[in-house]
Structure formats: C-alpha cells, structure tokens
Amino acid sequence: MCSALAGRAHCIMRDLCARRSFDAPVALVVAHPDDETIGLGPLLKLLRGAHAVHLTDGARRDVRCVRAAGFRNSEDHAKARATELARVLDLVNIRAERRHSFPIGDQDAFRHMPTIAAALGAYFETQRIEAVFTHPYEGGHLDHDACACAVAMACARMEHRGLHPPVVMEMAFYYESEHGLVTQRFAEQGDDDVEIAFNQAEALIRDQMLAAHASQTAILGLFREPVARLRPAPQYDFRRPPNRGHIFYQRFIEDVTPADWLKAAHDAYGWLHNPQEH
DSSP, rough: HHHHHHHHHHHHHHHHHHTEEEEEEEEEESSSTHHHHOOOHHGGGGGEEEEEEEEOSSOOOOOHHHHHHSEEEEEEEEHHHHHHHHHHHHHHHHOOGEEEOOOTTTTGGGHHHHHHHHHHHHHHEEEEEEEEEEEOOOSOHHHHHHHHHHHHHHHHHHHTOEEEOOEEEEEEEEETTEEEESSSSSSSOOOTOOOOOOOOHHHHHHHHHHHHHHGGHHHHOOOSSSEEEEOOOOOOOTSSSSGGGGGGGGGGGGGGHHHHHHHHHHHHHHHHHHHGGO
C-alpha cells in the first residue's frame, strides 16, 4: 500500500479508536454472514456511510453438509442466514439499500474471483467508496482468501484505469499456527496493527449480533473476545501460499487443492491485465 493510502488508513483507524463517527461511504466486504460481526462488530455503528457486501450466502451446496446443519436444502439454509444477517445489520444501522450479497455458495467464492472483482470495482466506483474493510490473506478460510484477492484485484484494476481506489484495511479473523487455530489475531503482527477493545455498551451490542446468528452458535463461540483488530492491508502475491504454507481450511475442505487455488489466482491476475478476455 502506498504511503498516502496507508496514512488514510491510519486516520480512519484512529477515528474508530476515538469513537469518532465516519460519514464518508465505506464498504465492509466479507465472505459470509457473521464475518461482519467477527471483524468489526459494534464499530460498524460509527461508520454512518457503511455498505455491507457479502460474497457468499453462507450456505453450502453439498446436501449432506446442509442437512447436518439442520436444513432441508441449500435454499432454506441461505434464507435462514439472510434473515440472521438482516437482524444484525439492523442493529448497526446499515440501511437495506446499502446491503448486497452475491448468490454464491459457501466455499465457492474462489471459483468466481474475476467476476467478483469486476463487480466490486464497479460498486466502489459508482458508490464512491473511500475505504474498504475486508479479510487478510492467511489461509484461514478459502472464501476469506478469495475475498482478499477479489478486493485487491478490484482496487488494482481501478488504479490501472487511472481512478483512485479506496484505502483497504483488514480485520483479524483466524489462522493456523504451529500450535493450532488462533482466532482474532493476525498471523503476522506488526507496528501498524490497531487493537480496539469494546466498552460495556459495545460489548452488549456485539453479544446481540452474535446471538442473532443463531445457526452459527457453535462456530461463533470461538470469537468471544470483545475486541476488533485492524491494520492497513499489505500487498500480497496471491499466487504464493498464504501464512508460510499453514492453511487451516485444508483440514476440512477435501475437494480443493493448492493447485486449484493457484489456478484461480492466475485467472484473477489474468482478468486484472486482460479484463476483456474474462
């Protein structure tokens, strides 16, 4: 990230630390319903011009997984998660016209990165988005990595067209360490990281947000620390493995290999340089 964008990121993060509201249009771009709660939680109320963009509907397309989650089919699962998300976004005052979700299934976003990047770039341009909050590229979840890549490609394409892209900041989610899963931390911590501990009122709102995602109760139990951690997004080469090759999602996704990700990443870079071919 160039120094001007990094400086802008630090200004926004300082405003959040000081609990100063931010009226300019910003976009929360995340992979799943509930990622907004893990990443920023009650701080979203300070972003008065916030748009919420979710790259998947959070529902698996594998009927066995859907039924294991207690639903008859993917459509029912997606509807339930959409209802939960609507309640959460109501809590933090994000208006309906500023909400957008892609009709993509859980674990499938990486298959659509050029399409997603093109749509995000158009959205950032038409809505005059000044800042984006998104995922780091850390191998925690396949959709998280796809989201990080799509946002980076969208912003890079805007630069190629002579436009000013939004400043991108990352929120801490989870990653695989040598000792197991680590939540609400960045895999590589640095001086630019900002930690914002929630006060009592904010912690209560976050608890309400977590409770609203009732279908995700078991998973969200891993994210109970009342804090948000942010940083300016670094530059990544998405054609290289994240997190020194420690990839958590390979524990539970058997049908996606590192070669599959590499091909998808090359396709995303191909779109960046030759969008007319995609």
